[in-house]
Amino acid sequence: MTLTRAIAAGAxxxxxxxxxAFGPSxxxxxxxxxxxxxxxxLRRGQMMKLAVHDAPKKVGVAELTDTSGNVHRLAEFxxxxxxxxxxxxxxxPCRAEMPSLDALQKNLGGEDFEVVIVATGRNxxxxxxxxxxxxxxxxxxxxxxxxxxxxxxxxxxxxPITMIVxxxxxxxxxxxxxxxxxxxxxxxxxxxxxxxxxx
Numbered sequence: 001m002t003l004t005r006a007i008a009a010g011a012x013x014x015x016x017x018x019x020x021a022f023g024p025s026x027x028x029x030x031x032x033x034x035x036x037x038x039x040x041x042l043r044r045g046q047m048m049k050l051a052v053h054d055a056p057k058k059v060g061v062a063e064l065t066d067t068s069g070n071v072h073r074l075a076e077f078x079x080x081x082x083x084x085x086x087x088x089x090x091x092x093p094c095r096a097e098m099p100s101l102d103a104l105q106k107n108l109g110g111e112d113f114e115v116v117i118v119a120t121g122r123n124x125x126x127x128x129x130x131x132x133x134x135x136x137x138x139x140x141x142x143x144x145x146x147x148x149x150x151x152x153x154x155x156x157x158x159x160p161i162t163m164i165v166x167x168x169x170x171x172x173x174x175x176x177x178x179x180x181x182x183x184x185x186x187x188x189x190x191x192x193x194x195x196x197x198x199x
Contacts, residue, residue, distance in 0.1 A: 039173065042192050045185035049175050056170030059084075059163075060153030064118060064143040067125050072143055074150070075169060077116060081194050083181070084163040084171075085117045086145075086156045089127045093178035094160040098137060100182040105139040108187070113194050115181075120145040120156060164193065 039052045064072045074084070085101055087094035098117075105115040119128060119142045128142055145151055154163070154171070162181075164173040179186065 036172075039193065042189050043185075044188065046179045046183060047185050047189045049177065049179065050164075050173050050189075051175065052173045053171065056166065056168075056172050059165055059169055059171055060150045062145070062149035062153050064145055064150060066141065066143055067128065074116075074165070077114060077165070078169045079167050080111065081113045081167060081190075082165045083113075083115045083190070084165050085115065086120050086151055086154075086159055086161045087117055087142075088119055088121055088159055089123045089131050091159040095131065095135070097160060097178040097181060098131075098140075099135050100180045100186075102137045102139050103182040104187070104190075107182070108190060108194070109139065113190070115140060116143065118143045118145050118150065120148050120151040120159070122146065164190075 036052050036054050043050055043052075059074045061073060061075070064074075066072060074082075083101070083104070085097075087098065089095070101115050101117065109115060117140055123142075123144065123146070131137075132140075148156070150156075158176060160178055162175045162179070163171045166172050
């Protein structure tokens with residue numbers, strides 16, 4: 001047996017040993033799809049307004065910018081769960097829920113989760129800065145969708161709309177209207193999702 005064939009045979013034996021000793025995850029199989037029924041059963045309180053999709057939906061690919069003009073896409077956030085919030089400075093319910101989104105990012109934001117806010121439509125930078133100063137937003141930076149291209153791709157009609165996006169870049173749930181995203185019910189739901197409670 002040549003050295004190359006011996007190495008290949010050894011690799012196959014190792015894969016088989018890992019598979020039977022530790023299960024399919026030991027050889028890097030993809031994660032199980034989200035169980036929509038399990039997710040629905042996790043909802044409590046205001047989270048009952050959250051519509052959980054029976055099948056995941058790919059997020060849009062349109063470009064966004066930050067307030068400095070740098071280009072971004074949602075694909076940058078793959079690898080973590082995100083709470084994707086579409087908002088506008090002129091939207092009263094959006095303004096009402098923003099402090100809770102900021103508190104949520106402070107409490108849960110990290111390697112596995114991030115709150116991503118997108119100002120869609122006409123939102124002048126001074127108006128955004130003034131609003132953030134007024135309500136003391138310290139842990140969020142908004143992205144901009146001035147022509148509503150991403151919002152259009154993702155069916156955003158009316159504001160606010162908030163989506164939960166999984167680490168593979170799929171929208172798995174959506175809420176129309178505002179919520180207290182720092183409530184005990186919201187945090188318990190999101191912590192369970194991040195920990196794999198929906199799979």
